[in-house]
Amino acid sequence: MSGSSAPIRLLLADDQALVRGALAALLSLEPDLTVVAEVGRGDEVVPEALQHTPDVALLDVEMPGLDGIAATAALRTALPACRVLVVTTFGRPGYLRRAMEAGANGFVVKDTPARQLADAVRRVHAGLRVVDPTLAAETLATGASPLTERETEVLRAARAGGAVAELAKALHLSEGTVRNHLSAAIGKTGARNRAAAVRIAEQNGWLLGD
Amino acid sequence: MSGSSAPIRLLLADDQALVRGALAALLSLEPDLTVVAEVGRGDEVVPEALQHTPDVALLDVEMPGLDGIAATAALRTALPACRVLVVTTFGRPGYLRRAMEAGANGFVVKDTPARQLADAVRRVHAGLRVVDPTLAAETLATGASPLTERETEVLRAARAGGAVAELAKALHLSEGTVRNHLSAAIGKTGARNRAAAVRIAEQNGWLLGD
DNA sequence: CCCGCGCCCTGACAAATGTCACGGCCGGAA
DNA sequence: TTCCGGCCGTGACATTTGTCAGGGCGCGGG
Numbered sequence: 001m002s003g004s005s006a007p008i009r010l011l012l013a014d015d016q017a018l019v020r021g022a023l024a025a026l027l028s029l030e031p032d033l034t035v036v037a038e039v040g041r042g043d044e045v046v047p048e049a050l051q052h053t054p055d056v057a058l059l060d061v062e063m064p065g066l067d068g069i070a071a072t073a074a075l076r077t078a079l080p081a082c083r084v085l086v087v088t089t090f091g092r093p094g095y096l097r098r099a100m101e102a103g104a105n106g107f108v109v110k111d112t113p114a115r116q117l118a119d120a121v122r123r124v125h126a127g128l129r130v131v132d133p134t135l136a137a138e139t140l141a142t143g144a145s146p147l148t149e150r151e152t153e154v155l156r157a158a159r160a161g162g163a164v165a166e167l168a169k170a171l172h173l174s175e176g177t178v179r180n181h182l183s184a185a186i187g188k189t190g191a192r193n194r195a196a197a198v199r200i201a202e203q204n205g206w207l208l209g210d
Numbered sequence: 211m212s213g214s215s216a217p218i219r220l221l222l223a224d225d226q227a228l229v230r231g232a233l234a235a236l237l238s239l240e241p242d243l244t245v246v247a248e249v250g251r252g253d254e255v256v257p258e259a260l261q262h263t264p265d266v267a268l269l270d271v272e273m274p275g276l277d278g279i280a281a282t283a284a285l286r287t288a289l290p291a292c293r294v295l296v297v298t299t300f301g302r303p304g305y306l307r308r309a310m311e312a313g314a315n316g317f318v319v320k321d322t323p324a325r326q327l328a329d330a331v332r333r334v335h336a337g338l339r340v341v342d343p344t345l346a347a348e349t350l351a352t353g354a355s356p357l358t359e360r361e362t363e364v365l366r367a368a369r370a371g372g373a374v375a376e377l378a379k380a381l382h383l384s385e386g387t388v389r390n391h392l393s394a395a396i397g398k399t400g401a402r403n404r405a406a407a408v409r410i411a412e413q414n415g416w417l418l419g420d
Numbered sequence: 421c422c423c424g425c426g427c428c429c430t431g432a433c434a435a436a437t438g439t440c441a442c443g444g445c446c447g448g449a450a
Numbered sequence: 451t452t453c454c455g456g457c458c459g460t461g462a463c464a465t466t467t468g469t470c471a472g473g474g475c476g477c478g479g480g
Contacts, residue, residue: 021236114228148457173458175460177458193372195403373467384429386429
């Protein structure tokens with residue numbers, strides 16, 4: 001498979017130390033792969049990558065400091081030679097879209113069989129795009145977020161569970177306006193509650209940027 | 211550590227195939243450990259365990275079919291010789307309590323360093339209890355669920371986001387009663403919203419059974 | 421026994437939430 | 451230019467939600 005060339009150098013980013021270490025063990029079984037760096041926070045990705053110059057970075061989406069999508073974008077500009085493979089727990093349709101827009105070269109969910117991961121890494125390293133086909137279909141079906149900018153902003157603020165008055169003050173809007181945006185979001189998500197709307201938007205990855 | 215005795219036989223249960231495989235790789239690095247079975251659903255734990263008679267079972271809490279706590283209880287009665295080490299993503303205080311009550315011998319969160327996992331397995335196999343100390347402290351501080359049976363039931367139903375009328379019909383109660391239980395739950399959790407109450411209760415592991 | 425305590429259940433009331441119709445603003449099409 | 455459509459912002463209104471006071475029931479202690 002990888003005859004005699006130098007091994008592919010990997011950077012792993014995942015906030016769960018146990019999973020990170022386990023992935024390192026799994027990938028180290030492959031003779032043509034080497035893990036050269038591990039980080040547990042999104043904002044440590046770029047510094048560590050600059051120091052160790054990996055060929056491929058495996059990034060989780062849910063991470064403290066900086067989410068995987070933002071880390072992808074930062075890494076692509078800081079170290080364009082490094083490919084990015086996003087590895088995430090949830091197959092949120094929006095995540096895939098955002099990851100690709102941010103410059104990721106591959107997207108794999110943690111449900112995929114373990115043996116396929118090494119192949120995904122090799123494909124990405126070879127310049128190919130790797131995407132879970134079922135997730136890709138779902139992404140196309142779901143489409144981009146129907147929510148307008150303000151609507152997402154308000155929904156995001158509503159996630160914390162505060163009352164309308166607090167949201168209004170935090171966003172410098174009238175209470176009526178906040179209610180209206182929430183109502184629109186509820187309608188567009190097909191929910192009947194503010195809470196349900198938040199959940200649906202979250203599941204689709206429409207609330208990502210903070 | 212394990213001079214010449216037979217290796218410890220392990221069963222792995224985790225719904226994410228990638229994590230499961232990675233853990234298998236990690237644990238297989240230890241010469242005194244062998245993975246003899248892997249499952250991705252809680253209701254497959256007992257059948258597989260009966261067939262392969264592992265010495266220690268590593269169970270995730272979040273799993274389809276049957277959650278890790280219920281699987282622990284089932285496994286302890288079906289195969290008492292097999293020790294159980296619960297390995298979970300979230301350090302929900304209630305999870306630890308419930309796991310121990312269900313007969314688990316150890317409880318580890320996925321934040322712990324990878325190198326400690328093998329030791330945890332060995333300790334559990336030796337008959338010791340393994341518990342994350344910080345989590346144990348938090349569990350004692352948080353205490354058991356303050357929610358009454360009906361209150362948890364109503365909160366669980368409210369998780370889906372339905373209106374009071376639907377909950378009332380589903381639970382065969384008056385709307386007023388449902389509101390009252392919800393109000394009590396809101397008060398006990400310290401929340402100001404039904405939605406916030408649901409989140410807090412979920413985070414503390416008070417909504418477990420179904 | 422009788423009392424107190426906690427849980428369950430219920431309806432009436434106040435407060436928050438969701439809906440609606442409306443006006444201003446901007447950018448593209450006719 | 452004018453018109454049209456989308457997004458933002460706002461207030462009035464109906465609906466839903468949360469709070470409160472209260473009654474019934476079972477259980478353990480005095």
